[in-house]
Amino acid sequence: MDLSEQISQLESDLQEINLLLEKSDRKRVQDVLTQEKKKVEREIALKQQQKDHLANKQAVDDVPSSKCYTVKINNYGWDQSDKFVKIYITLKGVHQISAENVQSSFTERSFSVFVKDLDGKNHQMAIKNLLCPIDVQESCRKIKTDMVLVMCKKKTQKKWECLTQVEKQTKEKEKPGPEENADPSEGLMTMLKKIYSEGDDEMKRTINKAWSESQDKKAKGPDMDF
Numbered sequence: 001m002d003l004s005e006q007i008s009q010l011e012s013d014l015q016e017i018n019l020l021l022e023k024s025d026r027k028r029v030q031d032v033l034t035q036e037k038k039k040v041e042r043e044i045a046l047k048q049q050q051k052d053h054l055a056n057k058q059a060v061d062d063v064p065s066s067k068c069y070t071v072k073i074n075n076y077g078w079d080q081s082d083k084f085v086k087i088y089i090t091l092k093g094v095h096q097i098s099a100e101n102v103q104s105s106f107t108e109r110s111f112s113v114f115v116k117d118l119d120g121k122n123h124q125m126a127i128k129n130l131l132c133p134i135d136v137q138e139s140c141r142k143i144k145t146d147m148v149l150v151m152c153k154k155k156t157q158k159k160w161e162c163l164t165q166v167e168k169q170t171k172e173k174e175k176p177g178p179e180e181n182a183d184p185s186e187g188l189m190t191m192l193k194k195i196y197s198e199g200d201d202e203m204k205r206t207i208n209k210a211w212s213e214s215q216d217k218k219a220k221g222p223d224m225d226f
Contacts, residue, residue, distance in 0.1 A: 003051040010044045068117050073125035082157045085134070087111075087150040089125060094118055095145050102148060104141035108133045108155075113141060113148060129165040132156065 017037045024030050077088045094102065094115060101116040109130045115123040130152070138153035154160075162168050195207065 003047050003054070007044055007047045007051065010040055010047065014040045014044065068120060068122045070122040070124050073113070073123050076125070078163055080154075080160055083154055085130075085152040085154060085160060085163070087127070087152070087163075089113060089148040089150065090146060091115060091118060091123060091148060092146050094148055095143055099143060102141065102143055104150065106134065106136045106139045106152070108136060111139065111150060111152060113150060115148065127164065131160050131162055131165055131168060132158070 014037065017033055017040065021030060021033045021037070024033060073089055073091075075090070079086055097115075097118055101118070103114045103116070105112050110126070110128040111130075111134075112126040113124070133155045135153040135155050140151050142149040142151065162171065
């Protein structure tokens, strides 16, 4: 029997007790009926409270839970001191949520940050292949006003050129090679020396003649036509 049926039965009992009280003339009987009436009224009130509580709980359970989707954190800044590499992640309002919602983890060459349920979204950041090893035990995250500060403790106190090994490799690829910086005339001389050393006697005479004529022209200067 559910609560509604129990309440209905008790209300029927109460009606009968009231009818008996109206018909009763004996005080002792009336006292007994009155006590029973109070007892039934208390039971009805208790059952009604239980019914209301279950109804409220069911209403809460029926509300669909809002599932947060996760966005990737791409914008951040970083700098360093002798002992730490510091990563600054700007997230408006992050200081207003529970500190338990801001999670971080570290390995010797990586770290990750996961911010749960901030403005209806989860925010995630993972940096792998750090330039140098870090001390996992001494690394941490701190929550500032509208910001998460990640503190990576350096294992060795040396200056980092960049944050990750990938960034370093990219910078090295962008550096101009020796040929790009070389003087074009030096390249030509190198090529002529190579041909001269590998050539036969005729080739060597030809190169010597061309070189001699070139030096004569330089000594005389450019021809002037009037």
